[in-house]
Amino acid sequence: MKVFFDEKFLQIYAGDPAAVPGRLEYAFSLLKEKYSLVDPVPCSREDVLLVHAPYHLEYIGRDESVYPMAVLAAGATIGAAESALNGEAAFALCRPPGHHAGPDSCWGFCYFNNVAIAVRKLLVAEKVKKVLIVDFDLHYGDGTANTFHGDPSVSYYHVKGSNPRVFFDNLKEYLQSGSAELVAVSAGFDRHSEDWGGYLSTTDYRETGKILGSFAKDTCRGRIFAALEGGYNPHSMGEAIAAFLAGLEDGL
Numbered sequence: 001m002k003v004f005f006d007e008k009f010l011q012i013y014a015g016d017p018a019a020v021p022g023r024l025e026y027a028f029s030l031l032k033e034k035y036s037l038v039d040p041v042p043c044s045r046e047d048v049l050l051v052h053a054p055y056h057l058e059y060i061g062r063d064e065s066v067y068p069m070a071v072l073a074a075g076a077t078i079g080a081a082e083s084a085l086n087g088e089a090a091f092a093l094c095r096p097p098g099h100h101a102g103p104d105s106c107w108g109f110c111y112f113n114n115v116a117i118a119v120r121k122l123l124v125a126e127k128v129k130k131v132l133i134v135d136f137d138l139h140y141g142d143g144t145a146n147t148f149h150g151d152p153s154v155s156y157y158h159v160k161g162s163n164p165r166v167f168f169d170n171l172k173e174y175l176q177s178g179s180a181e182l183v184a185v186s187a188g189f190d191r192h193s194e195d196w197g198g199y200l201s202t203t204d205y206r207e208t209g210k211i212l213g214s215f216a217k218d219t220c221r222g223r224i225f226a227a228l229e230g231g232y233n234p235h236s237m238g239e240a241i242a243a244f245l246a247g248l249e250d251g252l
């Protein structure tokens with residue numbers, strides 16, 4: 001397991017809940033003990049344009065504090081995706097998140113769609129033909145869904161369910177018919193019992209990781225990566241990320 005992380009992600013780049021001081025420090029302190037850290041490289045303008053309209057790129061590009069972080073987060077996610085393709089599962093511990101960023105608009109603390117950019121880049125390079133994106137954030141990733149609407153090479157699945165039982169039933173049922181050459185995960189931790197959603201435990205995140213890891217092992221030789229989306233309680237998010245990655249390793 002590789003973790004793509006840059007200390008720049010600890011900086012404050014905006015005034016939204018994903019950008020608050022201290023959001024990633026605890027997660028970083030847990031992951032650095034256990035995993036090899038890889039420095040991400042910012043993605044290029046061409047990479048952004050794989051998903052976003054030129055005027056959206058220009059619009060975000062005018063924000064001197066957001067733009068460098070947004071291209072670094074997308075770059076971290078591209079790195080994680082390439083690592084997965086090369087046989088080692090990976091996680092991008094990054095911000096800003098991305099799943100509410102669509103081709104020509106964004107909201108919900110997102111600017112560029114990290115997971116969508118990484119997936120599209122691999123598809124365009126013909127490194128992979130069929131990708132499944134599983135999003136277990138509390139919120140529906142409308143930006144990701146809009147990006148790949150009508151694209152037969154990508155399936156986007158947001159796990160529904162407002163309690164753990166329904167959440168796991170839905171996830172397992174969907175995966176029974178799922179297929180892919182690569183699994184991408186929009187990993188949001190805001191359903192945690194100590195976060196906005198208030199109903200998944202840290203152990204539930206470990207189980208989620210195990211289910212997804214074992215699905216990837218059975219369907220695509222373990223080619224799976226994840227990138228951070230939501231999660232607003234730094235402590236529970238740190239614990240949940242560590243649990244999710246441990247579960248992922250169990251499943252693989």
Ligand SMILES: [Zn+2]
Pocket residue numbers: 137138139188190229230231
């Ligand atoms: Zn969310």
